[in-house]
Amino acid sequence: MSAGTTTGGDRSRRGRLAERYRRRAPGEPRAVGYLYILPALIVYAVVLLFPFGQSVWLSFLHWDGLTRASYAGFSNYTQLFTDPDLRGAFWHAIVLLIFYSVIPVCIGLLLAAAMSRIRVRGMTFFRAVLFLPQVVAMVVSGVAWRAILAPDGLLNSVLRGIGLGSLARTWLGSYTFALPSVGTIGAWVGMGLCMVLFLAGAQRIPKELYEAARIDGAGAIREFFAVTLPGLRLEISVALTLTMISGLKNFDVVYVTTSGGPGTATTVPAYELYQRAFQTNQVGSAGAIGVALTVLIFLVTLLIGRLVEGKGEGKRA
Template identity: 35%
Template sequence: MENKLKKSLIAYLFILPAMIFLVIFVFYPIVASIPLAFYNYSVLGQSKYVGWANFTRALHDHVFWISVENSLLFVGVVPPLQVLSIILAILVNRKIRGISFFRALYYIPVVTSMVAVSITWGWIFDPQGLLNSFMISHGIFSKPISFLNDPRFALLSLMFITLWQGLGYYMMIYLAGLQSIPKELEESAYVDGATKTQVLFRITIPLLKPYIWLCTFMSVLSAVRVFDVVYVLTNGGPGNATMVTSLYSFQKAFTNFDFGYSSAIGLLVAILTTTLSILVFMYGGRKGGMSYY
């Protein structure tokens, strides 16, 4: 008993530095922002209690609803991202020479700063950039398209960038899931005459369901909270075509210094993400095997 207690104490000591960091820089700001949402906060003057006025203002704010719509549209990245990640994981789950190099190569975008990634893709999407030059030279486009300045393409371009960067991250999770599947199951299926397609859809994919729903949950949260790529490349423009909730809250706080209203927006977005999380967990628990965790 004493040995077990000692091991638990050592484990908590290892966790303690990270917990202190989270309490100071994550949990405390979240808790402190809740009462702020009920005030007309002034940095220099006196703050005034306004009750639910900030929330009422948000519900009647046209730009806020545009940002909510765009954030929800970003969730549209999730299905193709998960499908492509699974395909990529299956492709790199092979014992061939140099496969570790390709696994590392696909993972590089994940560990690369999103700011650097955004700037690079900004050059690619530029009217004089690589993509337009390639399309025009091959006769696909007749004239350059300003992807990031055209309301028709701006949001789709940002969604593509987030999809591209997230592939390697979810690929590694699915790769771990694939390698945890007992090989005996697949070998038995092949002995019984099953084809590779049948093994994939009747054995591999069903056993990956816990990983699929876990990754879906994480990617939904990431999609709703997207900020950096939008801030770097479009700052919510053109017009409000790419305005998302995280950026709108940031602008209200640090551009307009309307901290109370920004906190109210943050709380409303927190309710939205919590609702989406509950829905994913409920469905995943019933259909996706997330109860395994």
């Protein structure tokens, strides 16, 4: 009787253990998993989190980088709204998002839709040429475009050669055309990335959807909006995120082409940060610009993710 009771108790205990194991989430114990990623977390903290925390601390100080610092409170952050140069820099960054993000995404969608429907020889070479700006450093692209947009550069020479000399401009030296010219460089660089992303996404869209759309009498335009565009929702999210981050943190193209000029017509937050930190010795103000730019990029990324996630849930519903 005692042995039977003991055996029954062991079975009951084993049953409870087995039930607890079945209820446990996959991958438990999770503490072991954290040990695997601990080296990467340490590197991430040292390389990124610690410098960012130091920038946050410096943003609350008045400091020229050499002498003793004094506490500034939130004055460096209020300066972001009261200083016309800083307001203009953030406004220029928002304008550049049209060139760095909206235009490349739209052109990439059109190119991907056309390439997925048309089969011609040399298409691989054409894709490689469009993607080439992605493998070239932005500084190199900026220097090349500075030569193209120079007063005696290729663009003006072509305009004069075809009888449109009246359209020739000092593109990078004009208060009106300098910012769009810088934005054109960003659009040229980002277009190939968007196209490759969308082409890869178009290949996973089931062909049956296109066939069903054609049976329903859909033309090329309706097929694009009814099948291709919804099928590329995730790729569009990735493209918007990458291109918007690139546009907001833009520095190198502005530095090598216009240096923020003429005047302050092409200044952007990252360039203002550089100027204040290393040229005018306003380290606290530069820290505030860096923190504000980081928060802005985070909010933009979060907003894009929320919008895409919301559309995905609505579609599944």
